[in-house]
Amino acid sequence: MSRIIDSGLEELSAVLYKMGELAYHTVLIAIRECVESRDSYNEIREISDTLILMADYVEDKAFELIARFQPVASDLRTIKSYMKIAYDFVRFGRYALDVSHANQKLGGIRNCDKWIISHVKDMGEKVLSMVRLSIDSLKSRDPQLAEKVAQIENEVDKMYFDFLDELIERVDTTIKCAVSSVLIIRYLERIADHSAYVCESIIYITTGKRVILR
Amino acid sequence: MAPKLEVEDLNAWFGTKQVLKNINIKIEENAVTAIIGPSGCGKTTFLRCLNRMHEINPDARVSGKVLFNGLNIYGNGVDPVMIRKKIGMVFQKPNPFPMMSIYDNVVAGLKLNGVRDKKSLDAVVRRSLELVNLWDEVKDDLNKSGASLSGGQQQRLCIARALAVEPEVLLMDEPCSALDPISTAKIEVLIRKLAKTYTIVIVTHNMQQAARVSDYTAFFYLGELIEYGPTKQIFENPKHELTEKYITGKFG
Numbered sequence: 001m002s003r004i005i006d007s008g009l010e011e012l013s014a015v016l017y018k019m020g021e022l023a024y025h026t027v028l029i030a031i032r033e034c035v036e037s038r039d040s041y042n043e044i045r046e047i048s049d050t051l052i053l054m055a056d057y058v059e060d061k062a063f064e065l066i067a068r069f070q071p072v073a074s075d076l077r078t079i080k081s082y083m084k085i086a087y088d089f090v091r092f093g094r095y096a097l098d099v100s101h102a103n104q105k106l107g108g109i110r111n112c113d114k115w116i117i118s119h120v121k122d123m124g125e126k127v128l129s130m131v132r133l134s135i136d137s138l139k140s141r142d143p144q145l146a147e148k149v150a151q152i153e154n155e156v157d158k159m160y161f162d163f164l165d166e167l168i169e170r171v172d173t174t175i176k177c178a179v180s181s182v183l184i185i186r187y188l189e190r191i192a193d194h195s196a197y198v199c200e201s202i203i204y205i206t207t208g209k210r211v212i213l214r
Numbered sequence: 215m216a217p218k219l220e221v222e223d224l225n226a227w228f229g230t231k232q233v234l235k236n237i238n239i240k241i242e243e244n245a246v247t248a249i250i251g252p253s254g255c256g257k258t259t260f261l262r263c264l265n266r267m268h269e270i271n272p273d274a275r276v277s278g279k280v281l282f283n284g285l286n287i288y289g290n291g292v293d294p295v296m297i298r299k300k301i302g303m304v305f306q307k308p309n310p311f312p313m314m315s316i317y318d319n320v321v322a323g324l325k326l327n328g329v330r331d332k333k334s335l336d337a338v339v340r341r342s343l344e345l346v347n348l349w350d351e352v353k354d355d356l357n358k359s360g361a362s363l364s365g366g367q368q369q370r371l372c373i374a375r376a377l378a379v380e381p382e383v384l385l386m387d388e389p390c391s392a393l394d395p396i397s398t399a400k401i402e403v404l405i406r407k408l409a410k411t412y413t414i415v416i417v418t419h420n421m422q423q424a425a426r427v428s429d430y431t432a433f434f435y436l437g438e439l440i441e442y443g444p445t446k447q448i449f450e451n452p453k454h455e456l457t458e459k460y461i462t463g464k465f466g
Contacts (some may be wrong), residue, residue, distance in 0.1 A: 003463050005463075069427075070422045072421065072449040072450070073449060073452050073457075073458050074427065074462060075462050208450075208451035
């Protein structure tokens with residue numbers, strides 16, 4: 001027999017899944033915009049605003065469930081973590097918007113050196129895989145899957161610092177390309193961090209253990 | 215700090231039916247320990263074993279030890295009346311003596327023990343009623359019947375009666391189940407206040423109440439102690455699947 005609280009939790013899950021897909025889409029188009037000749041700023045802005053509204057809804061609904069049902073144990077951990085995950089998804093949208101904003105101001109990196117384009121593309125792919133992993137872990141509530149984010153997070157961190165090291169060595173890079181690429185990879189690195197936060201929350205929900213995957 | 219009560223290999227029966235199975239638990243001093251679990255899990259029997267009230271039933275039998283300040287209350291020569299004085303009990307339904315005044319209700323235990331000095335009794339009545347936050351409400355009506363009070367007041371009177379004989383432990387068997395939310399809140403505030411001086415063990419069906427008032431929570435199921443730990447841990451992150459299922463209402 002299902003409990004009354006279950007329909008509320010299911011509704012929250014459904015909203016979070018939608019947020020996850022929107023967040024993934026917005027990160028995807030922001031990364032593409034860096035290297036392709038397209039302007040996605042307005043679309044990204046719209047999605048980012050939608051994610052904020054959805055996170056507000058998640059918070060309101062979570063408060064309602066706490067007030068009405070006084071949840072405990074895994075229910076309480078789920079509700080607390082859902083509020084946190086909703087915020088992480090908002091950050092995905094916000095950093096995607098920041099990437100797009102940098103592209104608008106500085107023209108993206110499509111005219112920069114090949115090594116920059118290649119590095120940003122590679123890092124973008126890694127970060128996207130982390131976002132996907134975090135969403136899949138949420139949907140499947142699979143702590144083993146969530147744990148896998150740690151390794152990719154290490155790789156992304158290494159790529160971030162390797163890029164900065166190489167940029168310092170390359171004296172011929174234009175200021176525009178340097179600023180643009182540094183901003184983009186910094187935002188990507190932050191998205192990676194929030195993917196790890198989501199996975200940490202999944203492990204907390206399912207096992208009660210607090211782990212750090214960064 | 216040494217535990218106030220240490221229960222070792224406690225088993226209890228009604229006739230041939232075993233209702234408690236090999237219970238081991240240490241009850242901390244000056245803390246509130248909540249006992250939770252579904253109906254028939256042995257919560258109340260466990261509570262009644264802690265001050266030898268279980269044996270009042272002619273069918274009942276107990277084995278194992280309950281150490282109170284290190285003394286086995288089931289040891290040879292231990293006086294159960296002395297134990298019940300030191301380990302008081304408050305019941306589910308407020309049960310003031312209906313033919314007695316508020317004053318006499320509070321000092322009933324003392325009078326039974328032969329205390330007659332009016333000055334001493336007056337002091338005990340005031341102290342006990344103040345402890346349960348009832349003095350200001352009844353100080354001008356001490357000669358009225360205990361039964362004239364509201365349900366919540368009656369329950370506080372019963373707690374005052376239990377405190378008057380200066381116990382060290384207070385056992386409470388669903389003390390709020392017959393009370394409205396306001397009276398319940400007053401009793402819960404009182405429980406927290408009393409825990410500074412007394413060791414309290416409370417049986418409750420209301421899990422939110424256990425979460426609100428207790429420092430430690432024990433979950434019983436089918437006569438066994440399934441899980442025992444700090445209340446924060448039990449309600450945020452229970453270790454045992456049965457506990458998780460029970461407190462989240464996923465049983466059955």
